[in-house]
Amino acid sequence: MGILQDIVYHLGLGFSVALTPTNILFAAIGVTLGTIIGALPGIGSVTGVAVLLPLTFGMDPTTAIIMLAGIYYGVMYGGTISSVLINTPGDAATVISAIEGYPLAKAGRAGPTFALVALGSFVGGTFGVLMLSIAAPFLAKTALRLGPPEYFSLMILAMAALAGLAGSSPIKGIIMGGLGIVLSTVGVDIGHGVLRFTYGNVYMMNGIDFLPVAIGMFGMGEVLVQMQRLVTFELLKTKITFRSLLPTIQDWIRVRWAIVRGTLIGFVIGVLPGAGATIASFLSYATESKLSKHREEFGKGAIEGIVGPESANNAASAGAMVPMMTLGVPGSGTTAVLLGAFMMFGLQPGPLLFQNHPEFAWGVIASMYVGNMMLVVLNTIFIPTFVSILKVPQTILMPGILVLTIVGAYSLNNNMAEVWIMIIFGILGYFFKRYKWPMAPLILGLVLGPLAEVNFVRSLSMSQGDFGIFVARPISLALLAGGLVSIFYPLIKQILLRGREKLA
Amino acid sequence: MNLKKGLVLAFVVLLLLGALAGCGGQEAAQEPEKAEEAKGEEEAKEPESKWPEKTIEFVVPWKAGGGSDTMARSITKAIKEGNISPVPVVVVNKPGGNGQIGEAYVINKKGDPYTWMTLSSGQISIPLAGLGDIKATDFTALAQMAGDTLFLVVPADSKFNTLEDVVKAAKANPEGLKIGGSGSGTEDHIVTYLFEKAAGIKFNYIAFSGGSEVMSNLMGGHVDLAWANPNECLSQVEGGLVEVLGVTTEERLDSTPDIPTFRELGYDVVFWQVRGVHGPPGMPKEAVEGSIEILRKVSESDTWKEKYLEAKMLTPRFIPGDDYTKVIKDNEDMFREALGSMGLLKE
Incomplete structure (x- = not known):
C-alpha cells in the first residue's frame, strides 16, 4: 500500500509540474520538432537533441529536459513517416519499418498503417513510461546483470530469429547477412584497437555506418527502380476518402498481439544499457515474422510487421530512460546527450536524482505521458496530409526523394563520405531489388555483427579464452537456447503437425 | 486540380523543411565561408590590420x-x-x-x-x-x-576497500583481476599499465566502447575494477553504488578531499x-x-x-x-x- 501511495503521490507531484502552461507548451514544441526531425532522413534523435540543446540554455531545467525528451520520443513516431511513404528510413530505429510499410503504402494502405502505428506507438510509449514510474530502480539493477556474454548471446538470438527473413531463398538471405557482417568489420576494432580494411582511408576508420547504407539501398534504390518502371502508386488512382484512411476491424484484430509483444520486447530491450531501440525493433519484427498467421505476406506488406516494431521502438525509448535516470548510465546515443544536458543544468542523474530533485524527475516522467498523448493526436490528424504526399506526381516526387536522401546522408556527419556510401549502396540496392536479393539481412548483419563481435571478444578476454563462459551463465545459456529453438522452429512445427496428422 | 496543387505545395514545403534541417547542422559550417569573403574585401582595403x-x-x-x-x-x-x-x-x-x-x-x-x-x-x-x-x-x-583525471572505482559490494587490497589480490592472482576501461591503447589502457608497473602487478584489461558502458559493467559485477573520469561516476559514488579507491593526481582534489591519491599510498601513478x-x-x-x-x-x-x-x-x-x-x-x-x-x- 505504501508503495502505491508513494507512486500516486509522486505522479501527482509530477503532473503538477508537467501541466503548467509553459511545460505543456514546450512538451508540444518538443514532440512536434521530434516528429519533423524523425521524418527527415538522416537526422536522427542524437543529432536532433545535440543540435537543439544549446537553445535550452537559460531555460528552466525541467522545461528544457521536458522539451528535449519530447524530441527524443517524438522522433520514434516521426521516423515512420518517411519509412512508409518514400521507403527512406527517417531514423535508425525505423529502418525495419520500411520493409513492410512501403509495400503497404504502394497498395494504398498508408492511412490505416499510420493510424495503427500511432496507436501501437502510444501503447508502447505509455506502457514504457508507466513501468518507468513504478519499477525503474529495480529494472535498472536487473538489467546490469547482463554483461558481455549475455549481449553476445542476445545478438546470436536476434540473428537466428532473423535468419528466417530471407523470404523465398534462404541461401540468398544468408549470403546477404554474411556480406553485412563482413562490411561491419571495416574500421577500428574496439577490442584491440587495430585498423581493418581501411586501405589507408581516414573516412573508412569509423567503419560503415548502417544508416547511409539503409538510406541508399531502400530510398535511392527504390528511386532508381521507379525511374525505370515509372509504376504509379495504387493510391494515385483511388480517391482519398476518409474511410480509406481508417483501419478496418480486421486490421485492429490482426495487430493487437503485435502491439502487446512489441511493447514488451521493446521495453525490456530498451532498459538494457547495451542494446536500444533499433535492436528492439529488429527483434519485434523477427518475432512477428515467426508468430504471424500471415507469414506469407512478410516482405510484401504485412501490417503486423510494422506495427510491432513501431510499438517496440517507442517502448524502448521510454525504457532507455530507466538506466539513465536511476543509475546515470545512458543506454543509447540520445540518452547520453540527454545525460550531458542534465549535468549542464547541474542535475546529477543517478540514484539520488529522485531524492534530491523529485519535482524535476517526476515532472519529466509525467510530461512523457502528456507528450505521448499529444503525439498520438498529432500523428492521427495529420494522416491525410502525410498520405497526400503519395499523390504528388512521380516525376516530382522521385527527384525530391533523391535530394532528401543526399541531404540526409550528408547531415549524418557533415561529410561527403556518407553521401558516397549512400550512393554506392543506392546503386547496389537497385540491382539487389532487380535480381531479388533480400536487403534486410545485409542491414541486420551490419548492425548486429559488430555488437556480437565486440561482446564475443570481451567475453573471451574476461574468461581468458574459455568458451564455457557463454553456457555457464544462465541468462546467456537461455538466450542461446532461444536462438536454437528459433532456427529449428519451422522444423519443430512440421514435426508437431505431422504427429498430429498421424494421430488424426 | 485544386487538390493536386495543394499536394504539390505540401510536398514542396516538406522538401524545404528538409533543406532547412540539413542546413541546421551546417549553419555553423557556412558562416566561416561568408567571413572568408568578407576578409577578402577587407584585405583589399587595409593591408596591415590588427588581429582579430x-x-x-x-x-x-x-x-x-x-x-x-x-x-x-x-x-x-x-x-x-x-x-x-x-x-x-x-x-x-x-x-x-x-x-x-x-x-x-x-x-x-x-x-x-x-x-x-x-x-x-x-x-x-x-x-x-x-x-x-x-x-x-x-x-x-x-x-x-x-x-581531467581518472578514479579507480569498484562496486559498493566489492571485497576491495583500499588500493592495498587490490594490489595484494592482484599479486596472488596475476592477470586474474578484470579491470575495465574505454578502448584499447587509450588513456585508460595506459594508466592501467602505469599502475601495473608501479605496483609490480598484472591485470586483465577489458576494453569497452565508452565510459557509460564501463560503469554499467562495473556495477553489474562483470569487471572487478574500472577507470572513470570524476563526472562519469560521481552520481553513482554519491548514490552509494560504487566506491573510489584512488585518484591519479599529485595531490588530492579540492572537490573530493576524502579520496586518496595513488602517490600517497605508495604507487607512483600520476596521470592528467x-x-x-x-x-x-x-x-x-x-x-x-x-x-x-x-x-x-x-x-x-x-x-x-x-x-x-x-x-x-x-x-x-x-x-x-x-x-x-x-x-x-x-x-x-x-x-x-x-x-x-x-x-x-x-x-
Missing part, C-alpha cells in the same frame, strides 16, 4: 554532444556572455576517422590565424597507436583549458588528461598571442568556471603557450614509452 578582424572557426574533430564538443561550446558561450572576443567564434563539428578528418582539415589551414581546434588526450595517443598520421605536436599549442585548444601549424605570432588572451579571459570567467568546470568536475588548469607545448610534448613522450612497453606502439 574576422570570425574564428573553432573545429571540433568529434561529434556534437561529446566531451570536446561540450568544451568548445562552453568556450563560445563564455565568450558571448562576457563579450570577450571582438569577433565571433563559431563551432564546427568535423567528426570521423578518430578525429583525423577534423585534424587533417586544420593541418591544411597551415598559417591561418582564424582557426582553432579542440584537443583531448586521445588525440595524442591515437597516432601513436597507429590509428592516424597526424600528431598532437603538429599543431600550434594555444592553451590547456582544463585537466588534457583538454586544450590548438591552432593550425605556423599560426602567426599575433594570432597566437591574441587567441591566448581570449582563452585566458574565458578561463577566468564565471560562466566557464561554474557552467563547465564545476558541472563537469574538471580541474581548473590554464596553461598557455610554450608551457602548454611542453605539456603536450611530455604527454606524447610518456604515452610513447607506455605504449612501447605494452607492445601497442605503431607509429
Whole structure:
C-alpha cells in the first residue's frame, strides 16, 4: 500500500509540474520538432537533441529536459513517416519499418498503417513510461546483470530469429547477412584497437555506418527502380476518402498481439544499457515474422510487421530512460546527450536524482505521458496530409526523394563520405531489388555483427579464452537456447503437425 | 486540380523543411565561408590590420554532444556572455576517422590565424597507436583549458576497500583481476599499465566502447575494477553504488578531499588528461598571442568556471603557450614509452 501511495503521490507531484502552461507548451514544441526531425532522413534523435540543446540554455531545467525528451520520443513516431511513404528510413530505429510499410503504402494502405502505428506507438510509449514510474530502480539493477556474454548471446538470438527473413531463398538471405557482417568489420576494432580494411582511408576508420547504407539501398534504390518502371502508386488512382484512411476491424484484430509483444520486447530491450531501440525493433519484427498467421505476406506488406516494431521502438525509448535516470548510465546515443544536458543544468542523474530533485524527475516522467498523448493526436490528424504526399506526381516526387536522401546522408556527419556510401549502396540496392536479393539481412548483419563481435571478444578476454563462459551463465545459456529453438522452429512445427496428422 | 496543387505545395514545403534541417547542422559550417569573403574585401582595403578582424572557426574533430564538443561550446558561450572576443567564434563539428578528418582539415589551414581546434588526450595517443598520421605536436599549442583525471572505482559490494587490497589480490592472482576501461591503447589502457608497473602487478584489461558502458559493467559485477573520469561516476559514488579507491593526481582534489591519491599510498601513478585548444601549424605570432588572451579571459570567467568546470568536475588548469607545448610534448613522450612497453606502439 505504501508503495502505491508513494507512486500516486509522486505522479501527482509530477503532473503538477508537467501541466503548467509553459511545460505543456514546450512538451508540444518538443514532440512536434521530434516528429519533423524523425521524418527527415538522416537526422536522427542524437543529432536532433545535440543540435537543439544549446537553445535550452537559460531555460528552466525541467522545461528544457521536458522539451528535449519530447524530441527524443517524438522522433520514434516521426521516423515512420518517411519509412512508409518514400521507403527512406527517417531514423535508425525505423529502418525495419520500411520493409513492410512501403509495400503497404504502394497498395494504398498508408492511412490505416499510420493510424495503427500511432496507436501501437502510444501503447508502447505509455506502457514504457508507466513501468518507468513504478519499477525503474529495480529494472535498472536487473538489467546490469547482463554483461558481455549475455549481449553476445542476445545478438546470436536476434540473428537466428532473423535468419528466417530471407523470404523465398534462404541461401540468398544468408549470403546477404554474411556480406553485412563482413562490411561491419571495416574500421577500428574496439577490442584491440587495430585498423581493418581501411586501405589507408581516414573516412573508412569509423567503419560503415548502417544508416547511409539503409538510406541508399531502400530510398535511392527504390528511386532508381521507379525511374525505370515509372509504376504509379495504387493510391494515385483511388480517391482519398476518409474511410480509406481508417483501419478496418480486421486490421485492429490482426495487430493487437503485435502491439502487446512489441511493447514488451521493446521495453525490456530498451532498459538494457547495451542494446536500444533499433535492436528492439529488429527483434519485434523477427518475432512477428515467426508468430504471424500471415507469414506469407512478410516482405510484401504485412501490417503486423510494422506495427510491432513501431510499438517496440517507442517502448524502448521510454525504457532507455530507466538506466539513465536511476543509475546515470545512458543506454543509447540520445540518452547520453540527454545525460550531458542534465549535468549542464547541474542535475546529477543517478540514484539520488529522485531524492534530491523529485519535482524535476517526476515532472519529466509525467510530461512523457502528456507528450505521448499529444503525439498520438498529432500523428492521427495529420494522416491525410502525410498520405497526400503519395499523390504528388512521380516525376516530382522521385527527384525530391533523391535530394532528401543526399541531404540526409550528408547531415549524418557533415561529410561527403556518407553521401558516397549512400550512393554506392543506392546503386547496389537497385540491382539487389532487380535480381531479388533480400536487403534486410545485409542491414541486420551490419548492425548486429559488430555488437556480437565486440561482446564475443570481451567475453573471451574476461574468461581468458574459455568458451564455457557463454553456457555457464544462465541468462546467456537461455538466450542461446532461444536462438536454437528459433532456427529449428519451422522444423519443430512440421514435426508437431505431422504427429498430429498421424494421430488424426 | 485544386487538390493536386495543394499536394504539390505540401510536398514542396516538406522538401524545404528538409533543406532547412540539413542546413541546421551546417549553419555553423557556412558562416566561416561568408567571413572568408568578407576578409577578402577587407584585405583589399587595409593591408596591415590588427588581429582579430574576422570570425574564428573553432573545429571540433568529434561529434556534437561529446566531451570536446561540450568544451568548445562552453568556450563560445563564455565568450558571448562576457563579450570577450571582438569577433565571433563559431563551432564546427568535423567528426570521423578518430578525429583525423577534423585534424587533417586544420593541418591544411597551415598559417591561418582564424582557426582553432579542440584537443583531448586521445588525440595524442591515437597516432601513436597507429590509428592516424597526424600528431598532437603538429599543431600550434594555444592553451590547456582544463585537466581531467581518472578514479579507480569498484562496486559498493566489492571485497576491495583500499588500493592495498587490490594490489595484494592482484599479486596472488596475476592477470586474474578484470579491470575495465574505454578502448584499447587509450588513456585508460595506459594508466592501467602505469599502475601495473608501479605496483609490480598484472591485470586483465577489458576494453569497452565508452565510459557509460564501463560503469554499467562495473556495477553489474562483470569487471572487478574500472577507470572513470570524476563526472562519469560521481552520481553513482554519491548514490552509494560504487566506491573510489584512488585518484591519479599529485595531490588530492579540492572537490573530493576524502579520496586518496595513488602517490600517497605508495604507487607512483600520476596521470592528467588534457583538454586544450590548438591552432593550425605556423599560426602567426599575433594570432597566437591574441587567441591566448581570449582563452585566458574565458578561463577566468564565471560562466566557464561554474557552467563547465564545476558541472563537469574538471580541474581548473590554464596553461598557455610554450608551457602548454611542453605539456603536450611530455604527454606524447610518456604515452610513447607506455605504449612501447605494452607492445601497442605503431607509429
